[in-house]
Amino acid sequence: KSHESKPVAWGYEGDIGPCNWHKYFPKAGGKRQSPIDIDTSATQYDGSFKPLRIHYDSHMCSSLTNNGHTFCMSVNSDQCNLSGGPLEDKYRLLQFHCHWGSDDTKGSEHTVDGHQYAAELHLVHWNTDKFKSADEAIEKNQGIAVLTAFIKAGKEHRGWNHVLSHFKDIKKVQGTSTVNEDFNPKCLLPENQTDYWTYEGSLTTPPCHESVRFIIFKEVVEVSSEQLAQFRSLCVCSSRKRDTGEDEHLVDNFRPIQPLNGRVVKASFQ
């Protein structure tokens, strides 16, 4: 009888925080970890990239969950595909989620010349040419491609309201809400989809598999401060109460930047 190992608790602060992840998740101490700082003076222009091809349909029914680490919109459409750019294969959208801070001055995982943004959107895709399932691809080199957009406080973003309107249903951990309306996650990306940085890294949360090609758009997306505050309305654990009896809110769910270890960040633009 195979005894499934008990899931190990991890988080973003204290003993279970990022500095100790490697004790139970050894890959967290690897040589190609994410996130990283993008030093724009050291990026290398690569003129060989073909145009990025992002084809999402909006008739995908999906479900929104609070997994205790972020909100996750899982997508089950075989029509949401990504290819081109630095990618050799075709990738299918699996889910998208974000990382954010406790205020508008921090929250993104990657930084640009040391600047941290208020939040960061990750659209997670798996390689359907090389692997038979996302579970297989998630731990293999070239298995995962993550489209990434930085988010800053500014004008309201109407597209995000289609996601935020479901947050009241997922305030508590393991809350789930089904999203059926016509929503195309492409609306969450910046207008300019030709200028991006790309490098090879890892999942930014345990088990930190070194399977990810990051594609990070240069143009920053604006959402309002009120919309950012709605990200922070999610609760971490329904059971765990602060001594004030208040629920603990899910904030600062970003991993610190990791050593580049000689990796070169490529740029699609000069």
Ligand SMILES: CCCCCOc1ccc(S(N)(=O)=O)cc1
């Ligand atoms: C073996 C099960 C793995 C489940 C976790 O999957 C992940 C974790 C992190 C990312 S992220 N922040 O790097 O986009 C994407 C997907």
Ligand SMILES: [Zn+2]
């Ligand atoms: Zn992420």
